[in-house]
């Protein structure tokens with residue numbers, strides 16, 4: 001097992017590991033420091049998850065943008081359902097997802113979060129389609145600033161990975177992520193409902209189901225516990241917590257980058273467990289995804305486009321657990337990763 005354990009902590013009556021992931025310095029990536037890009041490649045091969053330290057002069061801006069975005073989220077999620085759902089979900093990558101839209105953490109449950117997605121393509125347009133409560137100059141600027149930062153950070157990582165793997169010309173990973181081409185890249189803002197596992201299970205809306213991410217790289221911020229991942233290359237390993245660290249984002253490799261790297265990089269299984277009895281949990285994810293026409297071989301050996309993989313995997317996310325078990329191909333939810341995991345049980 002490559003993920004070391006930092007310590008354990010009590011959760012739901014059990015001792016749960018807190019994982020010791022590697023930390024990559026964003027400033028060192030920007031200057032392509034050889035030791036840092038080798039460390040980045042090792043994290044993406046061995047764990048598929050790492051911290052990126054944004055406290056230097058080049059990353060600090062994104063931490064400030066995150067704080068502004070959190071304020072916007074508190075205001076948005078505190079509004080009425082009618083206001084939040086004003087534009088609905090016109091595209092899978094853009095709009096409002098109410099609680100329970102996707103399958104949940106525990107057997108036969110639905111998810112325990114609501115989510116606002118704002119597609120990068122929408123923010124690039126002069127008049128984005130947004131609910132009225134956000135459709136003002138200040139809020140649009142906050143959304144644009146954060147997303148632009150997320151796009152720059154994740155594309156810097158892609159470029160460093162291409163360098164570390166010795167990729168040149170059209171083999172470079174950035175060539176599948178041109179800003180001029182349509183993609184499903186999007187900003188996703190989550191509010192998880194409070195309550196322990198038993199309380200949420202009674203309501204049948206629990207956490208975030210186990211999955212691998214669809215796209216290339218996810219840049220994730222949360223100041224609160226809840227995210228757990230299954231240590232890589234270790235079938236049946238117990239999930240461990242990822243500790244929130246101020247000034248750091250969490251980055252993980254998604255299925256698309258794993259497939260585009262000819263399965264060299266690791267797309268790690270993760271989920272979100274209820275953690276706070278009374279407080280909402282907020283998290284922010286910028287999902288960098290390839291151009292919709294990018295073509296790669298999935299874990300079944302099928303040639304699929306990134307657009308098709310995205311659409312098919314969302315159908316699986318939405319399906320009930322019983323339907324997921326019967327939907328072909330079976331490897332979609334967990335990206336074909338070799339682990340065998342059973343769902344979290346409610347005592």
Ligand SMILES: O=C(O)CCC(=O)C(=O)O
Pocket residue numbers: 188190208213220222226227270272283284285
């Ligand atoms: O909310 C989180 O911490 C993780 C969310 C996540 O894994 C996802 O949306 O893919």
Ligand SMILES: [Fe+2]
Pocket residue numbers: 211212213270
């Ligand atoms: Fe995820």
